[in-house]
Amino acid sequence: MGRSPCCEKSLTNKGAWSKEEDERLIAYIKAHGEGCWRSLPKAAGLLRCGKSCRLRWINYLRPDLKRGNFSEEEDDLIIKLHALVGNKWSLIAGRLPGRTDNEIKNHWNTHIRRKLLGRGIDPSTHLPLRPANSGCRSDREEGDLEQGKLWRCPDLNLEISEEIEMKGKEMGACFGCGLAAKKQSSECICEGFLAMSRGALDYRSLGMN
DNA sequence: AAGGACACCAACCGCTTTATC
DNA sequence: TGATAAAGCGGTTGGTGTCCT
Known part of the structure; x- marks a missing residue:
């Protein structure tokens, strides 16, 4: 056995x-x-x-590891990917050449979390901690939030997340690639979603602003 | 200068998924 | 096909260095 x-x-x-x-x-x-x-x-x-x-x-x-401090670009990318996939550190690490999941996880917990909290953003939800004072939300968005739609703070350039979440809401959200239910079903939108079903989320397509 | 508080990060723990028998 | 171990992953801990009083 x-x-x-x-x-x-x-x-x-x-x-x-x-x-x-x-x-x-x-x-x-x-x-x-x-x-x-x-x-x-x-x-x-x-x-x-x-x-x-x-x-x-x-x-x-591993010889291909990139030691040293994270750049602003890397931080931004981590934040964006975290908004998309949550604490899937290995998935995030896969989009940052030379970085390990453990390194990213540590960096998130020690630096980025605080950075987001400093901006008034909840690191786990990427939503404002105190919406009324954040100044991030429009009247239209306020309504969307009440209706249960996802909303993202423009400060973090997370429009892509909003778009994806909304798509998922309408289509049944297969993020087959490990993000949610209904793996590779006919309703799967992953093929159109950053090619993640092939394990190849191309962060360049996220369009850093 | 001392020591307490804090930050960082390597490594461990335990759970889940995958592979093997 | 079920039981079991390996592999992989995320959460947590503990050691060490740095900062602050």
Whole structure:
């Protein structure tokens, strides 16, 4: 039945990785490539869980990682993508070359959340915290909100979100690509929606303002 | 200079999905 | 086809560095 356990927890190291462990992991992956994380620790001579190796490689050791501060453009993109997909950090990371889901998640929680709160925007809903004082909403929009339609603050350039949500409302909202129900049904609008059903959300089409 | 508060981020935990037997 | 493990993901924690008083 099933498979054998990936590792003996009692025999694995935990906590911060040493330089030697990093070097072993890098050398092994360079020689054998990624994959088969279960057998990797033993084969590489590491006293680590495969899960831990995978995380270390993806979040820290991968050569294509772009370390350092996030640019304003990256911040804007993260905000826009978060407005679209929510806390789907891996999906967001997929649109930011060289950034990992963990890095983006950390950046969101430490910087962007505060940035949005500072602007009076609720980071989880992307709606104003105090609508009456925000100055973001028109009379027409106020009515839309009452009717349950989605609304976005122009300060964040999220018109695209509004358009998509409205489409979804009318069409049954398949964001097949992992965003909602009715995956790849005939009603699916994903093909027309940033090509996300192919796992290829092209952020360039979002049109940064 | 000391130490408390805060910020940052690497790593772990636990859950869900996918693959295998 | 159901049981089980692997892989993947998001949430959370803990260690460390920096700032402030």
